[in-house]
Amino acid sequence: MPADLIVSRTLAVPASELHERFSRSSGPGGQGVNTTDSRVELSFDVAGSPSIPHHLRHRMLCALRNRLTGGVLTVTASEHRAQLQNRAAARERMARLLRDAAAAPPPTRRATRPTRGSKERRIAEKKRRGQTKQGRRAGWDSS
Template sequence: MSSGFVIPGTELRERFSRSSGPGGQGVNTADSRVELSWDVAGSPSVPEWLRDRLLARLGRRLAGGVLTVAVSTQRAQLANRAEARERLASLLRAASSPPPPRRRPTRPSRGSVERRLSAKKQRSQTKKGRRLRSDE
């Protein structure tokens, strides 16, 4: 099963607003801030098995099953649009990746246990040698 899927542009919603970021006087007139939204729960382009994984991993970022990315780092709207799409893609790549394999529990070897204990004894002797003697 491949986790690669394509989101058609018709499923993406873009909203533009005034940015509070860089831009000088132009910041008051240009709608350069971009909010890119995609309905994860209702998208027909995502396989069902992958939708469950996406909804579980993106749970805190979703509002009503919709993932929204807001970008206002650039002065130009076109640059913010490109960055918003890239952020959305990286979020979805991370959320759709398969879980890591489960760790098989292991025990420390006898040699490593002995080395650890001997190092602790040596450290204890070093500290014991630094103590003030009460009989002097």
């Protein structure tokens, strides 16, 4: 029996809410490629899960809206030849997606004005640059 999926210190998804499906993976695999079901599809019902707190559910649904199908988040893993490694990869990918979706949004940026010193430095640099270019212009004789 697989263990619960630990998303963060405060959020864990019970193993009973995760659904795994196995199928044949494409790509190299030697003699066992046509007989082993090493590809893993891990699904979790974000919209209907009782383990997600109510205050996080809306934030997670908004963050994952492009990846959800009917409120269900599905992750596939087929990069390894062994089913056990693909199961671990799918669980890690699912945990990372849920962790990122549950994270608080970054603070909004407060607009600030440039300081007086930064304005003066910018103007001084523009004047210096103009002097350099003017010096390049003045030195040509046409004789």
